[in-house]
Amino acid sequence: MTSDLRIPADLLPADGRFGSGPSKVSDAALAALAASGRSLMGTSHRQAPVKNLVARVQDRLARLFSLPDGYQVVLGLGGSTAFWDVATFGLVRERSQHVSFGEFGGKFAQAAVDAPWLADPVVVTGAPGTLATPYAVDGVDTYAWPHNETSTGVMAPVLRPAGIAEDALVVVDGTSAAGGALVDVAETDVYYFAPQKGFAADGGLWFALMSPAALERAAEVKASGRFIPAFLDLTTAIENSAKNQTLNTPAIATLFLMAEQLDWMLAGGGLPGMAARTAASSSTVYDWAEASPFATPYVVDPAARSQVVATVDFATEGEHAVDAAVVAQVLRANGVVDTDPYRKLGRNQLRIATFPAVDPADVAALVACVDWVVERL
Numbered sequence: 001m002t003s004d005l006r007i008p009a010d011l012l013p014a015d016g017r018f019g020s021g022p023s024k025v026s027d028a029a030l031a032a033l034a035a036s037g038r039s040l041m042g043t044s045h046r047q048a049p050v051k052n053l054v055a056r057v058q059d060r061l062a063r064l065f066s067l068p069d070g071y072q073v074v075l076g077l078g079g080s081t082a083f084w085d086v087a088t089f090g091l092v093r094e095r096s097q098h099v100s101f102g103e104f105g106g107k108f109a110q111a112a113v114d115a116p117w118l119a120d121p122v123v124v125t126g127a128p129g130t131l132a133t134p135y136a137v138d139g140v141d142t143y144a145w146p147h148n149e150t151s152t153g154v155m156a157p158v159l160r161p162a163g164i165a166e167d168a169l170v171v172v173d174g175t176s177a178a179g180g181a182l183v184d185v186a187e188t189d190v191y192y193f194a195p196q197k198g199f200a201a202d203g204g205l206w207f208a209l210m211s212p213a214a215l216e217r218a219a220e221v222k223a224s225g226r227f228i229p230a231f232l233d234l235t236t237a238i239e240n241s242a243k244n245q246t247l248n249t250p251a252i253a254t255l256f257l258m259a260e261q262l263d264w265m266l267a268g269g270g271l272p273g274m275a276a277r278t279a280a281s282s283s284t285v286y287d288w289a290e291a292s293p294f295a296t297p298y299v300v301d302p303a304a305r306s307q308v309v310a311t312v313d314f315a316t317e318g319e320h321a322v323d324a325a326v327v328a329q330v331l332r333a334n335g336v337v338d339t340d341p342y343r344k345l346g347r348n349q350l351r352i353a354t355f356p357a358v359d360p361a362d363v364a365a366l367v368a369c370v371d372w373v374v375e376r377l
């Protein structure tokens, strides 16, 4: 039985969590949460201790991203998926453009297609594993794309497209890229993300770094009288965030874990330090795959390969054919988890998160473990 394969302990990574979200949460942050005891958990989110925790997260995010003047750190409940609905209700004036080259970019596009109060969006599509690029279109007031397409491991540039209307908004999904890749937030009007990927916390919240133009747009759309469900009302989130609060009860542990991770990131060189770390980890995977007889990087264009989510195809035929699902199963049986590919992609593939929290030495151990397993299948 392949599931009986026992990987030697000295080959195993110290921490076997390589999931692309939820992702590895550091032992130190979990210990700090436990040590916080009765000071935060189980206390009111309308009182100073939790409001100060929200303020700490907002302040650290502003520092990590060198937040440009006038930008605001806004947060709300429901994760990045909720933010797509927040944006179709409260940011898009009339017509958006969506770049879709995988599951997540596609989902935001679909939200706009389904919104009867908006004109049909322009959807720019790229095949999975490739990159597609936004471009100026007359009448488009909002341009949206993912910084990192987590389903395929494709990374996109974050640059304001040339020639777009002066008041058009650039709305970038940084859910998995944020914290692990360099970004100039000034190229965006909204850079949004969730805590359970690069920030090594738990799910359930969305964060949006909003420019003055985006704050103004939210006010303009609200004033137009459009029906906006209270839970998805961006102007309410903006007002609450300015007071270090959320409309309804947030997950306090998520905020705590994120604050701990942000402190760790800032102490480790901030965004440049984290980007160097994820680049080292992902290079380990890509270099190994390039040299391997049975593995190849899924993303053909090296410039489009993600530094935070590395996808590797395995040969499906010939003498080097390897069933990636079996490898992932054996790894799991040995405590190395969540290397499975994005379920809907349906490829013979491993997907390895190389977020900042993941130790580059553990990534090196992981590829050695894969070689060890494949030799014995």
Ligand SMILES: *Cc1c(COP(=O)(O)O)cnc(C)c1O
Residues within 6 Å of the ligand: 021, 078, 079, 080, 081, 082, 104, 146, 148, 149, 150, 151, 173, 174, 175, 176, 194, 197, 203, 204, 205
């Ligand atoms: C995970 C992910 C999402 C969805 O995030 P949730 O917080 O689970 O809603 C959206 N976009 C990208 C790029 C993601 O990786």
